[in-house]
Amino acid sequence: MKKWLMVLLTCALSACSSSGENKTYYQLPLAPSGAQSATTQGSRLLWVEQVVIPDYLAGNGVVYQTSDVQYVIASNNLWASPLDQQLRTTLVANLSSQLPGWVVASQPLGNNQDTLNVSVTGFHGRYDGRVIVSGEWLLNHQGQLTKRPFHIELTQQQDGYDEMVKMLAQAWRQEAGSIAQAINQMP
Structure with a gap:
C-alpha cells in the first residue's frame, strides 16, 4: 500500500513540476532592411544614449x-534578453535605416553628436486585443532640446504572445519613424 501511495505521489509531483517548465522566450524582430554602412566624415551623428523602462517592464x-x-x-x-536592451538595439537599427546620412549608435560618437533619450512608460498587450507603446523622448540637437510624448495603440490580428510581440515591435518601429521624421525636419 505504501508503494502505491509513493508512486501516486511521485506521479502527481512530476506532473505539477513539468507543467510549469514550458517557458517561451521572445526577442523583438528587426525590420528587414538593407545593411547600411556609414563613415563619420561628413555624417551627422546620433547617440541613442538610453532607453529607460519602469520597474514593471524591467x-x-x-x-x-x-x-x-x-x-x-x-x-x-x-523576454530573451532585457527589454530595455532590446528596445535600444531595435531603435538604433530602425533609426539607422530611416536616417540616411546619419551614423546612429548606442555608444558615444564624439563631441558633435546629437543625443536621444527615451523613456518608455508602456510596452504591453491589453485585454481588448490591443498593444500599447507609450512614453516620451528627448532629443538634444546641437544644444536645442526637443521633447515629445508618444502613445501608440495597435490592434492584434490574432491571439497569443507571438502576435502581441510582433505588434509591439511594429508599434516601436512606428515610433522610430516618428522620431526620424522629427530629426529630418531639424536644421
Missing part, C-alpha cells in the same frame, strides 16, 4: 494588462 516576463488597473507579468512567456 523583469523577464512579458506584460499583459488584464483590466483598467491590473497588469500580469508572465512567468512562462519571457
Whole structure:
C-alpha cells in the first residue's frame, strides 16, 4: 500500500513540476532592411544614449494588462534578453535605416553628436486585443532640446504572445519613424 501511495505521489509531483517548465522566450524582430554602412566624415551623428523602462517592464516576463488597473507579468512567456536592451538595439537599427546620412549608435560618437533619450512608460498587450507603446523622448540637437510624448495603440490580428510581440515591435518601429521624421525636419 505504501508503494502505491509513493508512486501516486511521485506521479502527481512530476506532473505539477513539468507543467510549469514550458517557458517561451521572445526577442523583438528587426525590420528587414538593407545593411547600411556609414563613415563619420561628413555624417551627422546620433547617440541613442538610453532607453529607460519602469520597474514593471524591467523583469523577464512579458506584460499583459488584464483590466483598467491590473497588469500580469508572465512567468512562462519571457523576454530573451532585457527589454530595455532590446528596445535600444531595435531603435538604433530602425533609426539607422530611416536616417540616411546619419551614423546612429548606442555608444558615444564624439563631441558633435546629437543625443536621444527615451523613456518608455508602456510596452504591453491589453485585454481588448490591443498593444500599447507609450512614453516620451528627448532629443538634444546641437544644444536645442526637443521633447515629445508618444502613445501608440495597435490592434492584434490574432491571439497569443507571438502576435502581441510582433505588434509591439511594429508599434516601436512606428515610433522610430516618428522620431526620424522629427530629426529630418531639424536644421
